[in-house]
Amino acid sequence: MDLVLEYCDEYVFDAAYAYLFPAPITFSNTTTLSSPSPSSSSSSPLPTSSYARDAIPRQLASLFIIALSAALALYFLFCTLSYYFVYDRRLEHHPKFLPRQKRQEIISSLIAAPVIDVMTLPWFLGEVRGHSKLYNRVGEYGWAYFAFSAVWFLVFTDFLIYWIHRLEHHKLVYKHVHKPHHKWIVPTPYAALAFHPLDGYLQSLPYHIFVYLFPMHRLLYLGMFGFVQFWTILIHDGDMISGHLLERFINSPAHHTLHHLYFTCNYGQYFTWADKTFDSHRDPMPELDPIHESLKAMRAKGLLGKKTD
Template sequence: MDLVLHLADDYLLDNAWARLLPLNDNLVHSSANFTSIMHHVQQSAWPRDYIPRQIISLIVINLVGVHFLYFLFAWLSYKFIFNHEMMRHPRFLENQVKLEIQSSLQAFPVMTILTLPWFQAEVMGYSQLYDNVEDYGWTYFVLSIPFFLIFTDYGIYWIHRLLHHPSVYKTLHKTHHKWIVPTPFASHAFHPVDGYLQSVPYHLFVFLFPLHRWLYLGLFVFVNFWTIIIHDSDMITGHALETMINGPAHHTLHHLYFTVNYGQYFTWADRVSGSYRQPESSLDPMLDIKKKS
């Protein structure tokens, strides 16, 4: 997020803050000649490294970003991938898409506040994000991608599984399982604490291991994209990577049966921990729609 904040400052926020809280012109120009005045760029009384400015900027950037990614990717998936026949399923709720969107929008502000300390720590230089590929080499750069996915997948697996424990399920995770047959708009329809907890491995990674800034930004976008894609209730089975990749069919079974396929990207944690269920055509929720017809 420090990279995003830097770019936002360069192209937008420096001017916005200068207009909102301008630096006292008398102090700026007291010893300046006419030429320097003419070329002076207006500055803010709150410089870039002023923590209150950083916090407010991060909140705004995060809120704008999460709404943009959510509506862009969820709409694309809903429009071009999601099978709208699934809305005839007997367990599909009345006005469900509207309710999913409302639940997501209610969660975003709280999730943003909860996530803020991680982003602020990045901006203050406490993470291991780096700028130059040469610092660790191209081999590490490439290998850090699967490492990031494996680390976060395993972390999310156990957080997700703990959220299904009876002592916390009703309070936190039940909100998300209201959507038995989800649409892509259900991807972020969480209790905000639930959504935050499942995001912790993504933030934790860059404080434990080096990761290139631009790569982190790309992976962050991919994470949001993947979270939306696996909520399209798709039950396409029989593809080559089905036993390795925790795709939409696996997550559809998770919403239908609750205690299987907790993984985010891969199936290995479910396999090792005994919570894996293989997607089969006989489990396709579309069969219930055909029965209803």
């Protein structure tokens, strides 16, 4: 995040803060009203802000703007691509698909995103102020560790998210934190961020904790953050393709579709091993595909013939 902040300061925020919070103009004792010399007029200093780049209030405000802008940009980009090119919109005829559900999912996401962003700011601030284990040069740990850290990031965060997610389904927690996300029994990709803010924050914690425990290259960390958002949208696309080899190891959209339908299975984020180890795994089966109920409803409305297309 510090690399992103550095570029934003250079090309956007320096000028913006100087305009909004200009530094006081001071005059030296030798200042006169005489015309400036040619050399002085051509090298006049640029306006500056009363908030330096490393001022904590400025960093917090900048990080909030960056994180929220990036999250919403990725959300609308990936969700829209998934909705129009991957998602089977016949699912919107499912009996448990809510009226104006897509609109509700988007509104819920827009409400949750800035709140989650605020709660996440201390982690981002710690990163830009050098308190994490993020590093700049691949040579510091080598390419082997660079590759390993990407895999370890997925394994570590998957395990923690599994238990956070599973505990959120406990009867003492569920209705207060996680139930709003399960309002979408047959979700669209736009449900990917439609969480209660505390729910979204808790499930994001492992990503932030990781770089305070283990070294990770800064650019790789940014890339993994983008991948996390992409994957969260991907598993909400309702795709129930099953029977492929990777299904045994990867928590696919089919697995997560069953999680929304049946609530007490497939808590994992990327992999199936935790669900299989702790007895919460449910295999995707073609007969469990919610499209069957959608097609029945469409036939009842006269939108399909007697046979499935």
